[in-house]
Amino acid sequence: MLCTPLPIDPIGRLESNIDNRLNARALDLRNQKTASIFKIRHHALQSIRKTLVELGFIEVNTPKIIGSASEGGANLFSLKYFDKQAYLAQSPQLYKEQLTIGLERVFEIASFYRAEKSHTVRHLTEFTSVDS
Secondary structure (H helix, E strand, O other): OOOOOOOOOOOOOOOOOHHHHHHOHHHHOOOHHHHHHHHHHHHHHHHHHHHHHHOOOEEOOOOOEEOOOOOOOOOOOEEEEOOEEEEEOOOOHHHHHHHHHHHOOEEEEEEEEOOOOOOOOOOOOEEEEEEO
């Protein structure tokens, strides 16, 4: 019987390049080091949520696909949405301001997007924001 080798080593004994790891993501997540990143993130976000709720904040969710820029001068990721131009949200600020009129203390933990070009690999185009 012929065995096909796995595309990456899920135990992590052998290094794999990022393309192979992303193409075999289910295997990559079996690596304890990779899985720990998600577990640490889970516990950090759980703690932040618990603290904000205990302080009387209400968790809200704002739109991530918007019709125009919410911050002046920022580059946005654009897309066609029902045959109209739309953008990925770069901040919940505008919507949160409206929500605080009735709910007073709100927070959101969500992904946001920045389309600024960068000459470094450290520049983030998608990030998780904790906004209160």
